[in-house]
Amino acid sequence: MFLEKLKSEGLAHLSYMIGDGMEAVVIDPRRDIQCYLDIAARxxxxxxRIFETHRNEDYVIGSVELxxxxxxxxxxxxxxxxxxxxxxxxxxxxxxxxxxxxxxxxPGHTPESISLVLTDSNQGETPVGVFTGDALFVGDVGRTDLLPGREREMAEALHASLFDKLLPLGDQTLLYPAHGAGSVCGENMADREFSTLGHERAHNPMLQITDREAFVKCKLGEQHYVPPYFKQMEHLNQCGAPLLHHLPRPLPLSAxxxxxxQEAGACVVDLRxxxxxxxxxxxxxLALPLDLLPAYAGYLxxxxxxxxxxxxxxxxxxxxxxxxVRMDYTRIAGYLKGGLGAWETSGRRFGHVDAINADDLDARLQSGDAPLLLDVRxxxxxxxxxxxxxxxxxxxxxxDRLDTLARDRRVVTFCGSGKRAIVAASLLKRDGFDDVANAFGSMAACEAIGCATLETADNA
Structure with missing residues (x-):
């Protein structure tokens, strides 16, 4: 017997392959399916069989391809x-x-959501594990806001799914969710990707809210973002995504x-x-560092x-x-051969973004000549x-908010560490903002040096 978890970085999507004897099944496969074929061969x-725990919103499922x-x-x-x-x-x-x-x-995350209870017939009917899709995560539960107008119904359904169906499987049951920390399908997932129902029963904050109405009220009070690409994913995952056969093979391009x-309308995406x-x-x-690509490509x-x-x-x-490709972006026309060095040695002009240190930013914010500090978290x-x-x-x-920002002031972009801020800076520069700086280190640096302008929910 074997069970393998396969993680799609960035999306924090978890798929699984289990097998025994001559057969294997895959649960919630990703679109680039070679990994499953390789495991089968090995x-x-x-x-x-291929199981889908629900119609996924954040990636193209690879079921049809597989x-x-x-x-x-x-x-x-x-x-x-x-x-x-x-x-x-x-x-x-x-x-x-x-x-x-x-x-x-x-049901709860979506109406058609299912979980799959795993047992070993050699050892009776006691559940060994459960594949919960987006119903239950490590440290959190699924969002219930994806069907406008039906939020209460979905929250009530999720409460019943959790407390009447999943938790009764027993504390010994291993938990296999469809996502880990960083996924847009939850807000407070633990960094850890292994747990049991017993551990979650004792420590998952949402499972401490056993009263149905209190649980529903909590879910209705959540504020989740809905990336526009979700609609594309929902359509493909309900109708069946077109076959890829292989990943795109973009051309190496000169400067x-x-x-x-680019002059003809292509978008240059800088992954550095x-x-x-x-x-x-x-x-x-557009700056989109590789590790941020899945989180923000669907917006930008x-x-x-x-x-x-x-x-x-x-x-x-x-x-x-x-x-x-996991998000259905297949119009990848090419890449700059030789990286940015090839652009620089071609003699073409290049841009840059000013940097500002946390202590300098803090001093400016305390002065009468503060920049426009744009926090994009x-x-x-x-x-x-x-x-x-x-x-x-x-x-x-x-x-969609660029026109609301003053163009006659220096704009300093800010986030948790400076990564998201550089994406914001690139958007501003592309839209014609001339005086743009990035707060490298951003909130992490401000906390480290104790910025005087730092406010928390308690002292704001």
Missing amino acids: EGVRIT AERTGASIHHGHALDFGYGEDVREGDTFECGALRLRVLET DDVAKR SAEAFAGAHIPGS LDYDTDLLLVAENVGAVEDAIARL KHTEFKAKRLRGATHVFLGHLP
Whole structure:
């Protein structure tokens, strides 16, 4: 027997493959499916079934792609009309050697959400683990705000799913959620990706709210962001995503090629670090450091625009392609061969972003000549602590708020560490803001040196 967890970095998506004997099943596969085929070859098994715990919103599920390659059947909850696969219902059981998966209908995150209870027939019917999709995470539970007008209904359903179906499986049951920390599908997930139902029962903050009405009130009070790309994911994951067969293979491009394509309307996406982008970049390019790409591409990139990538090396380009394809960004037209050095040696002009230290920023904010401090963190971060006088615009909403910002003042972009701030700075520079600086270190640096302008929710 084997069980493997596969993590898609950035999206913090967790998929699973379990097998015994000659068979294996995959739960919530990602779109780039080669990893599952490699495991099947290594273990000498055939993938016979694919399970989807729900219609995912934050990535393109790879079920259709994997089924086409393996002949496996696809199974998902019956409460949504999918354009592919087979419906399952409460109590349906599937065998994989001595392993058994039993379906629990666990609506709340979405109406069709299911969980899969894992047992080992060699050791009776006591659950070994449960694959909970987006119903229950390590340290949190699923969001219930994705169906406008039905938030209360979904919160009530999730409470029943958690307390009447999942927790009764027993404290010994291992927890296998579909996401880890950093996912947009939850706010307070633990960094740890392993737990048991018993541990969650004792320590998960949301599971301490056993009263249904109190639980519902808490869920209704949450404020989650809904990236615009969710609609694209929901459509593809309900109808079935087009087959890829392989990841895109973008062309290596010269500096002249990149310049011509950018002038024709392509978007240059710079994957390098915040510090590298600040030092030198292609004018008009968008800074999206590789580790931020999955979190903010869905807000800032257009599906109808060709993408040109700038990276430190080809490996980073390949990594970015996989992350983009998982979100259905397939119009990747090429990458700058030789990285930014090729642009610089071509004699073309390059841009830069000024940097400001935390102590200098703090002093300026206390003076009568303060810059416009633009804080682009999430609202929960800003509410908890901020610098006095800061203007808050969530990074994902910044493109629609640029016209509300004064262009006759220096703008200092600010976040938790300076990474998100460099993305904001690139958006401002691209839109014609001339005097832009990035607060490197941002909140982390301000806390480290004890900025006098630092405010918290308690003393604001």
